[in-house]
Amino acid sequence: MNASTTPETHPSGTDKRGDTNMVAALVFIALVVAAIGSLGAPLITSVAEDYDVSLSTAQWTLTITLLTGAVATPLLGRLGAAHRRRKVVLSTLTVVALGSVATVVPAPFVVLLLGRAAQGIGLGLTALMMATARQHLRDRAEGTIAMLSVASTVGIGVGYPIASLLVQVWGVRAAYLLGVVVAVAALITAVVALPADSTAAPAKESVDWWGASLLSVGLVAVLVVTSQSSWWSSRPMVVVSVLLGGAAVLAVWVAVERKVAHPLVDLTALRHPAVAGANLIMFVSGIAMYLLFTLITRFVQTPPAVGYGYGLNEVEAGLVLVPFSALGFVAGRVVPKARHKVSPFGLLIANGVVIALACVLFATVRDMGVAWPIAIMGLLGFGVGGFSAVMPQVILAVTPSEETAAAMSVNQVVRSVGFSIGSAASGVILAAHTMTGTFSPTNSGYSTAAWTACALALLTIVLAAAINASRTNRHPSP
Template structure:
């Protein structure tokens, strides 16, 4: 190998941790731009709130659908090309969102930007292959944390820019950030030396993509469950049939899209189950707190915060999430990743209890949001370690891709659950639910998170088992 090539590779490896952290944070910010802008999009483009909601939903859908396919496609020597190509699609999508606005262009752009969510497993695979033990562990933890709690950066940023320059200003910053991330990836994302793997099976990819698309469509549309339950049940059956067909197809393939045997491992199955249930609880609480603090005080509760101020309310969530991710590698020298998963789930449970019993002044929700951030950060840092401890290096992207999809399903379920619970406590003709709705949602969240805690406790891999 030429001396120049060796030097270039060494520079890439040295810059890899900060590059991956930058890209993970940018992807989180870009994907979260949809949520705080929904009302502004509806007003600016003269469309309904339900139509504007798709600027968020479509990004989550494309991210979840693309994740397992890109995880397999990016295994081995193709990883750098797939990573840069996907990030290029994200940049193009961000550019579309800044063009003279129409809902069609905006939705296409948001769908393309959502592909960035599928890049996290490839980043984790790159860190695991190219970094040594401690640097790999800390980098993987921080990438996982940034991809989750980075929304706390995107929310206030989007709210402020929308107030100052409208929604195009907010999306323009998304374009600038993704362009910077692309330039950093071109310079620092390394080639993989792992053996080449066959390309994903087209039929398996289509079955999985279609099944996830239908499932997340149901979860992402609370109105469908509220007003058209029969249609939702039919779609749920379609999703089950598509995913069952995918499983049967996978079992016949020599090189499957997802290693189903690996997913049946006690530790991996338990981690994914905990991710699904805990993710639903985490997003339930996040949704409830952000809605509660924006409720006008004239309703009898709430604090009437603006979109921007409510976004600032998420800053402690992100800060404590990053603090938890930063200290997690040191904590893991005293306890296992599995034990950290249990502790972090317990912290989220405490956050629910705080929100359930102490909402009289703004300090209660603020403490609950801070505890949630710390719990989510520690949980996100521990999850990859639990899964990768029993995962072969060549299956890293695939295994983490499945976990990413499970996380998306859990978050969508939590968001929908919050909407359904609060809708049940909203009187006919009223805009806001009663305060009891938030109390019920909080205690339901305690039950959900308690169930996740039971799963985490009972899913420890037995000593001596491979």
């Protein structure tokens, strides 16, 4: 039975059991697309060996997923209006499932890339899950949206240990088979649990395809160079040129969006101080979060013969991510409950402090036993989870309900760009501390990178404090 048409209803229009089922379905779908999107990370080395390509080429199995996700997210946010959201979600999950099948079949490397690109489109679904929760789960919408935001972030660690185990036992295609199973499960879940589309369609509607094209080109230019960290040292002029070109295209996109009748992204809404501030904080904190995340995963796999590191294999390194995901979900449940006592920007400050503390600990005590990096990863997960849970509160508090998907899709893109830059920054800093003729960076390189992440985390604290103070002065307590 459709969750939105059950017999006994409360003010939101659904019964409690229907609400619970819908919450579980929405969070499950968000988890699946996040896990599939990150599935390439633990498989890069195995892909290079199985397909006889270089590591830099195999890296594209992750890069292309991030690229298509960044491009698809704002477009799905605009297409997924209430009168066709279910259709868009089901169509997207079908594409993800077909892409997952393409990653498993014996075929040339280009087919694997196409499959990974199709899987990346699913990363744009989280914003639609949030819009569905806001429309159909009135009394539980806020908590559900917080969990969806957390799922889309900490979900990157869910499939890592399982995929690593599968690739060690049965090979890379067995690991990608995991994506097929969960993608099909998500599609079935969506068919059963998602409410029917609204029958009230706008009288006249058009999609800003020109704006979508410009945004896609600009984002691809930025994300390509930030995701390929090796280019920063080997091809610096290419990096600068592409970044400048991407920035120019995005500037043209802004000009276009301000003139069209039905823009892909409502830039007027983004100018609201709370929304603009939240997106700026998300961007800076995203760099800090992913910088430290990649540092820890790389450090624990470094062989002790180098003079540091713990030599963990892929499965063991995947298990290090379990505390990250577990404490991220804990934070997603706990932190939003403090909103009645602390302002959203105050909660961002608190979680910024947690992330900064994780950076300081990694910079100072990472060599004192493998338990320390694991504990630091858990602390980072709590900070990231809390950050992700609060962010929708800040944005949706000043966003009309019908603009939920579009507003949150922009925030998802900002987060993705921040994560990508954080990953690239990690590679660049460590490469700068790698001596000629050696494979591993010096231990001091990790300290430099960790303190850089800490400085960025402190910057997010300052930004959140400044915005919080400004809002308090503008709306003083009676």
